[in-house]
Amino acid sequence: ARPKVGYFYTGKTTLSFISEKIREIKVADRKSVPIVVDEESSIYDAIVTMFLEDVGTIYVTSGGYLSGVVSRKDFLKNAIGGLDLYKTPVGVIMTRMPNIVVTTLGETVLEAANKLIDHEIDSLPVVEEVSIKEGEKAYKVIGRITKTTITRLFVDLGNNE
Amino acid sequence: ARPKVGYFYTGKTTLSFISEKIREIKVADRKSVPIVVDEESSIYDAIVTMFLEDVGTIYVTSGGYLSGVVSRKDFLKNAIGGLDLYKTPVGVIMTRMPNIVVTTLGETVLEAANKLIDHEIDSLPVVEEVSIKEGEKAYKVIGRITKTTITRLFVDLGNNE
Numbered sequence: 321a322r323p324k325v326g327y328f329y330t331g332k333t334t335l336s337f338i339s340e341k342i343r344e345i346k347v348a349d350r351k352s353v354p355i356v357v358d359e360e361s362s363i364y365d366a367i368v369t370m371f372l373e374d375v376g377t378i379y380v381t382s383g384g385y386l387s388g389v390v391s392r393k394d395f396l397k398n399a400i401g402g403l404d405l406y407k408t409p410v411g412v413i414m415t416r417m418p419n420i421v422v423t424t425l426g427e428t429v430l431e432a433a434n435k436l437i438d439h440e441i442d443s444l445p446v447v448e449e450v451s452i453k454e455g456e457k458a459y460k461v462i463g464r465i466t467k468t469t470i471t472r473l474f475v476d477l478g479n480n481e
Numbered sequence: 482a483r484p485k486v487g488y489f490y491t492g493k494t495t496l497s498f499i500s501e502k503i504r505e506i507k508v509a510d511r512k513s514v515p516i517v518v519d520e521e522s523s524i525y526d527a528i529v530t531m532f533l534e535d536v537g538t539i540y541v542t543s544g545g546y547l548s549g550v551v552s553r554k555d556f557l558k559n560a561i562g563g564l565d566l567y568k569t570p571v572g573v574i575m576t577r578m579p580n581i582v583v584t585t586l587g588e589t590v591l592e593a594a595n596k597l598i599d600h601e602i603d604s605l606p607v608v609e610e611v612s613i614k615e616g617e618k619a620y621k622v623i624g625r626i627t628k629t630t631i632t633r634l635f636v637d638l639g640n641n642e
Binding site: 473 | 639
């Protein structure tokens, strides 16, 4: 067998450099501002917010804490489904806790990107866990990580920035 | 000044490795299958295709060549806008050539990702230019590159695959 001496600058080595560098990047470094509506908002108002802020997913809160997530896809399904968009609250159509995939400031962007791919979603709320009463936890929404975040990071890495 | 001798293994060097490696990846290596409807299809049928194929953007062709692009956002805007979705052809609401940003097999994924960010779009058709008659060019649609493509690539790089 070939003796394991000296340094081998192979493609494999380059790839581990990349992997190592990527794993240093935290959600806290890259998160952007979350767009949030209250659960009592009408679907119509939530759609308007989505267009004004130009995002693909908005987060829904109840009493200030994360209660749901709603995407363009959810809105489109219901917009053609004959619901009264002005009267129906967004809470009726959202994906509801605990079925929401989240990330935190301390996770790596790679972990967040893995979640986006594994769960086939476009956006993750960045949350902070708080105790609201004995034994009960809730999430405050403090950011978002989306496929746009990842694409922008990829562009920065490729452009060596 | 510090003499420029020997090798400095700094973060900067690692970053150029990453950048170099990223620039080797071509659209041809990463493209996925394009989802296409004809310009005469109704908006409703196009929305159904979008849901069945679970994509965020579909490409529209006329006579087999790229004539437009339509996204969930375009559909949502029109679904709440009171258009007759069953009778109106998708050609009425799509973004039309030549206002479509495209990529080709020979471009790098980094160039494609730059276009996604610069033009604030989610998806690029991968096209092949053909001469249809003297002096007239058209595009055949042969793939797609999206923010999901980039996110998946980022995950592969981070996981060292």
